[in-house]
Amino acid sequence: TPQSSTGAGSSDSPVRGGTLTYASGDAEPTCLDPHVGGNYPQALVATQYLEELVSKNTKGQIIPWLATKWTESKDGLSWDFTLRDGVKFTDGTPLDAAAVKANVAHIQDPATGSSTGYLALGKVASTEIVSPRVIRFTLSQPDSALLESLTQPWLAIESPAALKRSKDVNCAHPVGTGPFIVKQWKKQDSITLVRNAGYTSPPADAAHHGPAYLSKIVWRFIPDSATRYAALKAGEVDVIDNAQPDTIVAAHKTKSLTELNAPRPGASNRIELNSGKAPFNDEKVREAFIRAADVNDGIKTLFFGTAKRSYSALSSVEPLGYSEPGLFGYEPKKANELLDAAGYTTRDADGYRTKDGTRLTVVFPVSTNQSIPAEQSLFEQIQATTKKVGFDVKLEPMDLSSWYAALAKNDYDAVSAPYTKVGPDVLRILYDSASITPAPSGYFANLAQVDIPSLDATLEKAAQVSDVAERSALYETAQKTILEGYYILPLYDQQNHYLLRNDVVGLRALPSVSTPLFYDTWLDR
Amino acid sequence: MRRAASAGPRVALVVCALVVLWLLACAVAPGLVAPGDPLAIHPLQGFEPPSLAHWFGTDESGRDVFTRVVHGAGPSLLIGVAATAIGIVLGVALGTLAGLGPRWLDFGTSRLLEVLFAFPGLLLALLFIVIYGPGITTSTVAVGLATAPGYARIVRSQMLAVRGAPYIEAEVVLGRPPLWRFRRSILPNVAGTLFVLVTLGVGQSIVWASSLSYLGLGAKPPTAEWGAMLSAGRTYIDSAWWLTFFPGLVIVASAAAATVLGRTIQGRVRGS
Amino acid sequence: MSETTSHSAADRASAAAPSPALLTVSGLSVRFGRTAPPVVDDVSFEIRPGECLALVGESGSGKSVTARTLVGLTGGDARVSAESLVFDGAPLLSASAAAWRRIRGARIGFVLQDALVSLDPLRTVGREIDDALRLHTRLGAADRHRRVIDALTDAGVPDPALRAGQRAGQLSGGLRQRALIASAVVLNPSLVIADEPTTALDVGVQQQVLGLLEKLRAGGTGLLLISHDLSLVARVADRVAVMRDGRIVETGATEAVLGDPQQEYTKTLLAAVPWSQARGTRLTVEARAAAETRAVTDRDDAHGSAALEITDVSKAFRTPAGTLQAVRDVSLRLEPGTTLGLVGESGSGKSTTARIALGLLAPDAGQVRLLDQEWAPLPERERRPRRHLLGAVYQDALSSFDPRWSVGGILTDALTGGASRSIRRYEDEVAALLRSVGLNPDLMRRRTHGLSGGQRQRVSIARAIAPGPRVLICDEPVSSLDVSVQAQVLDLLDELQEQRNLSYLFISHDLGVIRHISDRVAVMSEGRIVETGATETVFSDPRHPYTRRLLTAVPHRRDLTPRQS
Amino acid sequence: MTLGPGTEVEAALESAASTRRSGRGAVRWLSTRLAGLLFVLWAAATLTFFAIRLIPGDPAQAILGGPGSQASAAALAQARAEYGLDQPLILQYLGQLGRYVTGDFGTSYSLHESVVQAIGQQLGGTLVLAVASLAVAWVLALAVAVFSVRAGRAAWAVGNGLEIVSAAVPHFWLATVLILLFSSTLGWLPAINVPGPVGLVLPVVTLAVPLAGFLGQVMRESLLNALHSPFVLSARARGESEVGVLVRHALRHAALPAISLSGWAFGSLVSGAVVVETIFARPGIGRTLLRAVQERDVPLVSGIVLVVALAYCLVTVASEVLDRVADPRLAESPR
């Protein structure tokens, strides 16, 4: 997969200046500070003006960014990060250990309302200023995922002075060390980012030094995919995200457009089967559902070859991902046998199986904000194919709030929920039995409601060991448990396709969470 | 009142009547018009352009668009009819209260209607759907609710007009009691207008409901409902125009045909 | 007004004789649509400068179409053909649109039939009149304004500067009619076509408008006057053309045609004018042949119980402009088997009185007794059992019928007291009822909107008499009808009164009709009864000044007799 | 989104007619209108307040960053206390009314800024869109009406058909077709909001065409009536040309009912704006409203409802004033 665009026929020397227009199909963030909440739309835009302590290269290695050096203590409970010298936030505040400490405190402060960042720092007990340039993280338990977590935009380092402002002000104008500065946020329209002229801190794998080439980025929100693509074709915008499969194929045939495919890390896109209640508390029924769902042909047609079938709980960009295609073959005969065995032996007038008079119903809430149309169509196809063996799948499209509410009320049997996090530790968030208990707000991550003590232990252990071989063995065991228990039906990687005009040169997606970074980008006009 | 060439040439009327008949046939016996299964998927035959085998092409799941359009007539028209019915029933209830009740009731009801009018219809529908969750039933009720104030206004004014009409006064002179007048004269005369409103309203309700579907608030999959088909097909507008074109065409055609018929009937009613 | 009457017939004759024709029409035919029969059929006439030709005939005979054709505005899909159509020496048949526009307004002035709606309600009268000047002259704004004021002054509009700035809606009917005429004659056209310039006007206003036309003619303008009001024609026209079904059936000098009509149709028209006929005579020729002249008993001194008695009734309406006392202390007594005529100008409270008598309006004070029993104010519930004793006939018959009901349904309903509307069971009764009002029983299955005005009013009368009432209240029952149809309906009412011993409270603003049908008359003005008495007494010796004014304003009976030279 | 040519249009005409009927003096008229306006605002606030309580979902959660956040029980309780959500409903209601009176519309949960500020940013875009659409719809409707009335039977049928079809077109479908045609294929016009008037073209056309269909049907009928009325005949008899008849007489009459409909048209444009702003990625209160409802942003929804109701009332009053200017009969006749 090409992770960066080269630009056809580009001249060698980058052009300085120019305005690039980016059109995002993701929801407009409610806060530009990714500490608050912490979702992918925030990460997308924050990548342009905030930076992390470390980053990841395309080989999967952790590389320096704001921290030039880091050391882990023997027991794995203490980490020292040495900060880059001479870096200033765009409000003039210097980057030092105190600033990092303030950021960790900010993320861990309940008043901030951090969700993703808060979870990632779950094992950080305290921070300590060793010297102005060295900060020490003290952990409650060893955390093999710490470095990977720290590559994520949700743990970006912001100006401590700026964090002291009110939440609303900080949400509108977060201050970081990045190559661009948030200049103006016109709600429901666009965010204007301007070049940070004093920029000095590119990640280790950047292509150049000094300030960014672009003088301005207009970050627009265009929710309608057809409009977004039309605007790109017409040259009104230069880059779009969330490109629909058919337009990606069309773009391949269009000279002026290029694709940047950057699958998101963390979990794959999968359907989780709620094992916490009937009918999916019975493993036979789960397997029957999975065996009855014919998805390969659908993916081929619906995604026009832009998505590859996944047989893993993890994204294909995760080196520790484990695939088991044999478990997910389309075998309706076997599904029928399994259902017979599970006691769903009769069929009602509509052809659905019943047991003790109750229909084999699968309630499937679909978030229209999170599932792209092709995916919703795939669900419809699953609905159609599983119907043949007698499942009554009730697809219920709804807005995000209602969707969360339905999950919180345990009002679902199947659901598809994306989760992006760098590293296999995402499995612990998604399948640890502790994640079944909802937070007071109703939120919980273990939607399959997997409750296996041995799995909990394996994941916990994997998160602590730093030995590479042992770690990968543990994660393989864990994934096997999940896949063989038929808790999930993996579909494909979390799609993350960008389309750009040919004159946009040097755009790459950061290997951490696949957000595009416009630092090296210039316009060949 | 002079209406020159009235509703245009008769040809248009005949065409509209044919469209309506065809739609009714689709709604009542879709299996006869298009024998296929509207839900049968053929994943590998998706996105096929219109051909002899698939008149309107196939959709993303390889379902035959023509079959779906035909089978979609039932739910779509039902939404239109049911929403209009809800709107009309509410409208008649409110309008009758206001038009025939005592003055204070008229005053109160009229003010209420004024307030409802100040709410954009879509907002009423949105609130209702958010409260009760999306789906065919809720979006139908929502459209009905949103249209009710309009109907109520018309019913009220019709009631007032008929109540004050000279022929009602003539019935008083002949010694007919109030209930008799309401049953024999007022209601039947208002009903004529209502009938016209229904024809006009059905078409517009379909358009309304389809807009709700576009916002993701309409029918649930895999129901073959026009608005839902349209909004699903819109995504592929760049590569598969037929997914958008044909459902859009039937929506416009049915709404327009209903309007023409309604106007014709209205012309008859007024002309007499 | 003195000016108006000063013209003698001799003046007119001398003006008319030598000059060549201003307008010559010969063989004019108009039809609408390809196949329809002609609406105007082979019509020929001519008009000389200063001459007035009157075109008379019943409604729908083609008078207005003829007039519109003369200014090239027949309209729609009309097909016009003529042997010749010459105005002021120039043929009009082949005139281009631009040529027509140069003639219209400048050389032919056209005063439309519906004066009340012939001025743009959104523009000031001054601008409407100004249009003609703007289109046909090169005068500056100030000059044109002066001409507008002059025109209004000439038309007898008081306070012209003020009126010029007002819109039609702010003017009374008479002022509007005069403003309309002013807009048609502001450029001193040599021919003026006036289509029913006085219908819908109060008698007083009528007089003023006629004066204006007279004045024009005195200035040498040719005048085509269209009217179905024969007494008006008799006073104004030099020559008369009688039209029927699009053809001119009789034409000649006014004296000759009206004084000694040659054609049956003209005779019928003349006979139908109620003024000229005594109480008790039938107005239609056929009816007159059938019935003997009814003996007019002296009903003045009838005694005993009254059919309807209204005592000291008052009624006020609250309007945004304040309280309006519509009826003040009105007392009326209707003797059984007689007709009480209630007359008065528009807005004087006649209809309000009738509605109180019908129990549709509660009086503020006073009471009504029906056949010597209490009637109003009473709760409607108590009145309902005796409702069949009192019937009503309205001016606008059509709107008094439920539009969905057939004639038979309406009458069955009335016959059965609302119990049934199915014609089948009561077919014979309904047929008899229809025959009794002179209608063909075949009409039973027809809808009311398909009937002619006269037929509608007969159905309305049939409905009123169906429950067997003793008293009928007739509010302007003939006002919207043609003279000849009006005559038939009046005859019918007379006949029914005779057969069924009905008592009528008969409301009209037409003194001729009132005089013809009433035994006694009550004159109403500004909500009061100002005079009451036996018909002939009131008409020959009016006591109250208002009654006198009312009577002097109307054209006189003698107008219909041939003029002496 | 718009509703039936025979239903809402007629209802709107009817309501205009009822205000016409009560033709009174200017001062009294204005004061009744203002009292009515206050009533409508109060009722709209009340209705919204209670309707929003029916929406499932915890407002405290919406305050704390929406349902995806992992707010603690303490934080939820604190948010409830802070926003007064723990008080009895009636007190909350009265408190809110009180704050409205002082011009305090609260803070949006989802936008983290004051509702007044949020609406202030969005209102302009929607107003420009609505006003431009109304104007274009007017011109289109008038053009089609004049064309179809003047140019004979066939033109009549064409005009009639155009109007009926355009009134039956869903906004989002029209928008899609326009984007496909003029933006994707021809590349003439931008599909998204760009600075300057070109960015307005497609959204305005999308909103204006269906509206023009409705207005056109009404205008054509009144134009026809005006052209067949006696005063036009008498204008012709005065030598007025056909153009003169149109310009000086008929058009004004044709415009009257359409003016009366402006209030209704505005309401339907706001509904349409929800869809159009989403498709064309324009900032505006339509799109904000959709989002606010979906995110259970109570203060923002209430604020928008009030502003829209106020705007609707003002447009209605303005259209009545305009009506009185165009038709001076209304101002004076003590009928």
Ligand SMILES: Nc1ncnc2c1ncn2[C@@H]1O[C@H](COP(=O)(O)OP(=O)(O)OP(=O)(O)O)[C@@H](O)[C@H]1O
């Ligand atoms: N534009 C038209 N199209 C078709 N028929 C018409 C048209 N104008 C008039 N007519 C018909 O022509 C006939 C003559 O009408 P016209 O108006 O000339 O009668 P009139 O003698 O003026 O009657 P009135 O005394 O009632 O004014 C009527 O039958 C009428 O229906």
Ligand SMILES: Nc1ncnc2c1ncn2[C@@H]1O[C@H](COP(=O)(O)OP(=O)(O)OP(=O)(O)O)[C@@H](O)[C@H]1O
């Ligand atoms: N319901 C009402 N409300 C207010 N004013 C009314 C009402 N009915 C009648 N009037 C007024 O009362 C007065 C008398 O009206 P009425 O209808 O009795 O007159 P009329 O003599 O029958 O006149 P016309 O000859 O025009 O029929 C008029 O000024 C009228 O405007």
Ligand SMILES: [Mg+2]
């Ligand atoms: Mg006439």
Ligand SMILES: [Mg+2]
């Ligand atoms: Mg009257």
